[in-house]
Amino acid sequence: MKSITLTMPLDMHLHLRDGEMLETVAPLTSYSFSGALVMPNLVPPVTTLDSVIEYKKRIKHAIGRDDFEPYMTLFYQNYTRPFLESVQDEITAIKLYPSGVTTNSEGGVSSFDIESMRETLEAMADLGIVLSVHGETNGFVMDREAEFMSVYEMLASNFPKLKIVMEHITTANAVEMLDRYENLYATITVHHLIITLDDVAGGMLRPHLFCKPIAKRPEDRAALLKIALEAHPKVMFGSDSAPHPKHTKESCGCGAGVFTAPIALQLLCEVFDAHDKLDNLQAFISDNAQQIYGICAEYKEVVLVKQDFVVPEMYGSVVPMRAGETLKWSIERVD
Numbered sequence: 001m002k003s004i005t006l007t008m009p010l011d012m013h014l015h016l017r018d019g020e021m022l023e024t025v026a027p028l029t030s031y032s033f034s035g036a037l038v039m040p041n042l043v044p045p046v047t048t049l050d051s052v053i054e055y056k057k058r059i060k061h062a063i064g065r066d067d068f069e070p071y072m073t074l075f076y077q078n079y080t081r082p083f084l085e086s087v088q089d090e091i092t093a094i095k096l097y098p099s100g101v102t103t104n105s106e107g108g109v110s111s112f113d114i115e116s117m118r119e120t121l122e123a124m125a126d127l128g129i130v131l132s133v134h135g136e137t138n139g140f141v142m143d144r145e146a147e148f149m150s151v152y153e154m155l156a157s158n159f160p161k162l163k164i165v166m167e168h169i170t171t172a173n174a175v176e177m178l179d180r181y182e183n184l185y186a187t188i189t190v191h192h193l194i195i196t197l198d199d200v201a202g203g204m205l206r207p208h209l210f211c212k213p214i215a216k217r218p219e220d221r222a223a224l225l226k227i228a229l230e231a232h233p234k235v236m237f238g239s240d241s242a243p244h245p246k247h248t249k250e251s252c253g254c255g256a257g258v259f260t261a262p263i264a265l266q267l268l269c270e271v272f273d274a275h276d277k278l279d280n281l282q283a284f285i286s287d288n289a290q291q292i293y294g295i296c297a298e299y300k301e302v303v304l305v306k307q308d309f310v311v312p313e314m315y316g317s318v319v320p321m322r323a324g325e326t327l328k329w330s331i332e333r334v335d
């Protein structure tokens with residue numbers, strides 16, 4: 001039977017939430033990943049040293065094992081240099097949300113004024129704190145990411161020593177940016193390698209595939225697939241697994257977010273295998289991220305085999321992508 005062993009898989013963009021939801025979803029990721037970059041868009045967002053320390057404790061408690069590292073983030077505000085010095089040992093990145101563009105982003109940045117951001121971004125560059133960005137404007141939904149490219153250019157050129165990660169990229173425009181600025185990197189989700197807007201809204205409306213940024217055109221997906229399959233050294237896997245309870249997805253005001261944490265590795269094997277590129281999955285799932293973030297992940301080996309896996313209908317209160325469907329790959333064991 002066809003199989004692959006992945007060492008130290010990392011998910012460099014993950015929503016773990018809090019409370020009961022955290023208890024449900026955190027073990028699903030820690031089972032098969034060595035670590036994850038944990039997003040700070042709680043209510044209220046994670047903005048203080050105490051809140052990041054306390055949140056990390058709750059995550060570790062929910063996980064209950066030592067072979068998984070939650071890499072913590074703060075919610076971007078214009079922080080002072082002394083504050084950043086005091087918090088640098090507790091965080092890996094600071095996540096910037098433009099105000100109002102996605103789930104729990106209301107407290108985000110409302111104008112990209114370089115001068116008011118300068119102290120924070122220069123200090124981050126000096127301290128080696130990565131800037132992670134949800135790159136969308138408030139424009140027309142299909143154009144939001146493309147319109148944000150000028151902000152990435154402004155940030156990348158004004159702060160050349162700052163590492164900037166374009167999170168969950170969905171367009172060919174973002175792919176082009178990667179090779180244009182040395183300090184720009186990107187995460188790619190598994191769902192954006194698989195779906196386009198057609199899968200979300202082209203037939204019956206599929207609320208469990210609705211997320212921000214919305215899935216785009218076939219040519220955008222093709223551009224993402226190309227750099228993921230070749231494991232371009234500036235891209236890494238970030239699931240953007242974003243759990244919402246079933247009743248808030250299957251409702252007349254469906255929240256944005258696709259839940260993929262427990263099926264991400266199986267789906268990635270399916271995609272890479274279908275293109276005969278399984279050999280590049282290790283770099284995409286771990287090596288590139290370790291290089292980009294300069295981290296040394298907890299040791300873990302995940303053996304996947306080409307054997308059917310029926311995705312559960314629910315994990316707690318959450319419906320995963322592909323619920324009830326059969327995937328071609330499954331996790332055989334984790335060592």
Ligand SMILES: NC(=O)N[C@@H](CC(=O)O)C(=O)O
Pocket residue numbers: 015041102103104134210211212213240242243256257258
């Ligand atoms: N991706 C999403 O659609 N939703 C995320 C927020 C985000 O990453 O933008 C969430 O927190 O639910």
Ligand SMILES: [Zn+2]
Pocket residue numbers: 102134167168212213
């Ligand atoms: Zn986002």
Ligand SMILES: [Zn+2]
Pocket residue numbers: 013014015039240242
């Ligand atoms: Zn996200």
